[in-house]
Amino acid sequence: MKWIKTLVLSAFWLLVSLSAAALLSVAGAALYFSPGLPDVRQLQDFELHTPLRIFTRDGKLIGEYGEERRMAVSFDEIPEDFIQALLAAEDASYFDHRGVDPKGLARAALELAASGDIQSGGSTITMQVARNYLLTLDRTFTRKIREILLALQMEKILSKEEILELYVNKIFLGHRAYGIAAAAEVYYNKPLDELTLAQKAMIAGLPKAPSSFNPLANPERSLIRRNWILYRMRELGHIDQETYEEAVQEPTTARRYVAQVEVDADYVAEMARQYAIERFGEDAYTGGYRIHTTLDSDLQPFAQQALARGLIDYDTRHGWRGPEERDIPASLAEAQERTERRGLEEELDESPEIMETARQAAERSQTRVEGIDGDVSNWLRVLERTPGYGPLQPAIVVQSEDREMRVLTRDGELATLDWDGLSWAREYRSPRARGSEPSSAAAIATTGDLVRILKREDGSWRLSQRPGAEGSIVVMAPRTGAILALQGGFSFNASKFNRAVQAQRQSGSIFKPFVFLAALDTGLMTASTVVNDAPVVMHDGSSLWRPVNSSGDFLGPTRLRVALARSRNLVTIRVLQTLGLDNTIEYLEGFGFSPSRLPHGLSLALGSASLTPLEMTNAYAVLANGGFQVSPWFIERVTRGSDDQVISEARPAIACRDCREGQTEVEVDGKRYDVAPRVADPTAVYILRDMLRDVIESGTGRAALSLNRSDVVGKTGTTNDQRDGWFAGYNDELVTTVWVGKDDNESIAEYGGNAALPIWIDFMGNALEGRPEAMPEPPEQLVTARVDEQTGRRLSEGQSGGISEIFHPDHLPDMEPHRIEQEIEQRSGSQGTGSYEAIF
Secondary structure (H helix, E strand, O other): OHHHHHHHHHHHHHHHHHHHHHHHHHHHHHHHHHHHOOOHHHHHHOOOOEOEEEEOOOOOEEEEEOHHHOOOOOHHHOOHHHHHHHHHHHOOOOOOOOOOOHHHHHHHHHHHHHHOOOOOOOOOHHHHHHHHHHOOOOOOHHHHHHHHHHHHHHHHHOOHHHHHHHHHHHOEOOOOOEOHHHHHHHHHOOOHHHOOHHHHHHHHOOOOOOOOOOOOOOHHHHHHHHHHHHHHHHHOOOOOHHHHHHHHOOOOOOOOOOOOOOOOOHHHHHHHHHHHHHHHHHHHHOEOEEEEEOOOOOHHHHHHHHHHHHHHHHHHOOOEOOOOEOOOOOOHHHHHHHOOOOOOHHHHHHOHHHHHHHHHHHHHOOOOOOOOOOOOHHHHHHHHHOOOEOOEEEEEEEEEEOOEEEEEEOOOOEEEEOHHHOOOOOEEEEOOEEOOOOOOHHHOOOOOOEEEEEEOOOOOEEEEOOOOOEEEEEEEOOOOOEEEEEEOOOOOOOOOOOHHHHOOEEOHHHHHHHHHHHHHHHOOOOOOOEEEEOOOOEEEOOEEEOOOOOOOOOOEEEEHHHHHHOOOHHHHHHHHHHHOHHHHHHHHHHHOOOHHHOOOOHHHHHOOOEEOHHHHHHHHHHHHOOOEOOOOEOEEEEEEOOOOEEEEEOOOOEOOOOOOOOOOEEEEOOEEEEEOOEOOOHHHHHHHHHHHHHHHHOOOOHHHHHHOOOOOEEEEEEOHHHOEEEEEEEOOOOEEEEEEEOOOOOOOOOOHHHHOHHHHHHHHHHHOOOOOOOOOOOOOOOEEEEEOOOOOOEOOOOOOOOEEEEEOHHHOOOEOOOEOOHHHHHHHOOOOOOEHHHHO
């Protein structure tokens, strides 16, 4: 049988050749990749540091980032059964291999060949540590080789216990929990050693897919994964049958436990986080930095609540858009029957016992609430994982009959909504159209529907929904430019987009005061200058532009004061024509407006420039502080370490009305600051402020009279098709701007005086309560004169009537010629000019 001997020898040498080729390949890969590998020894000195914390100016916490590094555990502190659960899930032969599991790699190679992509399988715990600490997370063949080589090195330098300790402190386990100790706190509010075996297995199942197997977001899938791990523990001999049976039947008990911040200011906290990352890089999360913002802990809640209330009120006026989710199964067992099986193939293929025990555990998770028939375990878990949006809380409809609705709240309580809290829910059809009043509660929502509810002042509940419009509010100290309060949207949970600093929207009529100030400051016009409020047609490129007033009418010759109070578009356009575009744009630069962002056309007069609410607030701060160019800022100081070592401290340029001309520095509270440059004449600014008061007294902002304060002034604004509603206003201490609109630029179908002004009034009413009125002293140069109400010209002492107006002494209007009444002229037989000079 010579041919058999030849075949055996050939096979032998082929095997030797393949083995040699494999060894040469490994050696070649090692030689090629080793020079570029990070130093594994750095893991021996790896330290877990303090997270980044953000505070208000008076030391109240508004944000914390990097909590994953806060709760480190040593190997000795890890319960033995937790280690067994983790190894059963991730790397059963961990204590036997030398960093690489050949069988696992072979399986991963087959997956690669079959799918053409690097799969997650095949990585030992040692390889995962190498990836998490020393490499990027990209799925490439090159990274896998580097991962293997590093794992082999790590096993030579570090003990198995040290490697496992690094692993359990680094892995991401969902809901911002990094490390097993943090996960125990987040999901169960317990230390590791107090968890049950089932709870440990639940956490051990998270590293593979923290979202898909999350006990809060996906309790049905997490139960299957948990019970598979328990099954593996039994098969590996870690637990006996009795322990296994008890653990797999345990109901899911995960809840989300998070440390509460002291002041709700997520948008500012995120701004501070981005600042920290830009300045300190990833070290920001671990270096123990503390950022102290300029935020006022009293004003911020007023701003957040005022915006939320205003947007809810707006939304209530425009109709009901239906439940957020329908037909939610009440029990966890029913929900599990409906759950998606994809991604659970490995667990379900192991044994049919896995699904059966998961179903039994789901049935044992039954929860009952007094007043509701049957198991509501799934409803409660859906409510647990559904975020709250501002003051709106999720609820699931239990019963809708006649004119009453009963709902299950997140707290596991049964609440009743009466018809007074339901009848507003007319069907939303468009921004300007609603359906008829609902006929019954069942026409609004039915059993199993997820809705939002809002607690009223008397403690009762009413139906609500996430508003269809968004908004922002910015509050600034006019003297310094410091941001005292900022809310960039209805709820940070609903949308991370910060409209206060990121949304560039047309500013509408709140831009007009700056055009009027340019006219006053240059002396080309005064508050009594008469400009014709009449139709105008202009060439705009290849088309004709026919601007109109929002009211659709024309007032004819109109004084500037009246035109600003009534927000007359055509008057503002003619003012800009008189000033000239180039001159006006150059002047506006002093208020923080970038010339490149301003349209070079007469539409600028009507606020066609797209600007952020923060930019508009800063510009109004210049008006409020008497004409000094301040800039917005919100980081007061950055400190580090337990001793709060100061890393940086802000020294903004500030307004100084009392400083002498040419003074460049001023001392405040023992610290020296640069004096902000003056960009507008104080007398012109004061006159404009007086004109803006007329907006409140008799113009589009009359609703603000409800504040009963004479020191507040401001301006409404509305853009084309009512896409944006604004109100910007101030006194000497606070500048506040409110914007309301939709992210998709759809019409809100309301004017700024209806949508934004009530929010401004709500905030300012609370912010200024108990504070004395804060108004600037009139400039020494200011003069008062009587003017003719029709012509705007000055009246002499001998001329009766007229109205009082204020002026810069160098910009007084011409005198009104002396005239006699037409009846006297006719009796005298004079056919002259009607002036005294023509008679005498």
